[in-house]
Amino acid sequence: MTTNPKATTILCYGDSNTWGQKPDKSGRYPVDVRWTGRLQKQLGEDYYVIEEGLSSRTTDLEYAKKPGRNGKTYLMPCLVSQNPIDLVILMLGTNDLKVEFNRSPEDIANAVKGLVADIKEYAFVKPNVPPKVLVVGPIHVNDQARDFQDLYGGVYYDAGSAAKSRLLADALQSIVNETESAFFDASTVSEPGEDGIHFSEAAHAALASALVQHVHDLVPRP
Numbered sequence: 001m002t003t004n005p006k007a008t009t010i011l012c013y014g015d016s017n018t019w020g021q022k023p024d025k026s027g028r029y030p031v032d033v034r035w036t037g038r039l040q041k042q043l044g045e046d047y048y049v050i051e052e053g054l055s056s057r058t059t060d061l062e063y064a065k066k067p068g069r070n071g072k073t074y075l076m077p078c079l080v081s082q083n084p085i086d087l088v089i090l091m092l093g094t095n096d097l098k099v100e101f102n103r104s105p106e107d108i109a110n111a112v113k114g115l116v117a118d119i120k121e122y123a124f125v126k127p128n129v130p131p132k133v134l135v136v137g138p139i140h141v142n143d144q145a146r147d148f149q150d151l152y153g154g155v156y157y158d159a160g161s162a163a164k165s166r167l168l169a170d171a172l173q174s175i176v177n178e179t180e181s182a183f184f185d186a187s188t189v190s191e192p193g194e195d196g197i198h199f200s201e202a203a204h205a206a207l208a209s210a211l212v213q214h215v216h217d218l219v220p221r222p
Helices: 035-043 071-082 105-122 159-165 168-179 201-218
Strands: 008-014 047-053 087-091 132-137 182-185
Touching (some): 035 201, 047 071, 105 168
Parallel strands (some): 008 047, 008 087
């Protein structure tokens, strides 16, 4: 948190890759390793980065195994509690690729489109002025990663999940054009660690560095 009352507010809304889950399942990366913490450090005190990550969060699906993971249900109160917001960075979709949900890339993109609409309805920079939105396409699922089969083994994610993840950026690009949002594909700079799902430490660093310029372009400081 920054105590600068004039800081530009950035809400980062995502899943375990925003929360900071380690690929070896040993817990959470420290704040200075997570991409949100690195982004805060690189942007400085003129910006206030709010980290809102939750493991297993979906776009808009109820997850029977883990209640409270519906990203759409939680989004509105989250936005209202954090207003005013200058920029929302939205990175969701990986959990929608789970086998049990059987979603296509287009299904996921349309769900993200609904979240962008909610952001523009419930969040504001000032009355009647919605925040900028940066949709970040998730990293690719790597079903060839060392620990992928042992951890997920076709029960949670499979080769189909990996194939769909490689098509997701194109699907998301089409909806951000429709919603006049910005887009960045995290898979162009980052990849998962040994479990094939969660960011490596290097991936957190790479994403943070890549997002700095996007933030400056979307919400430049005077």
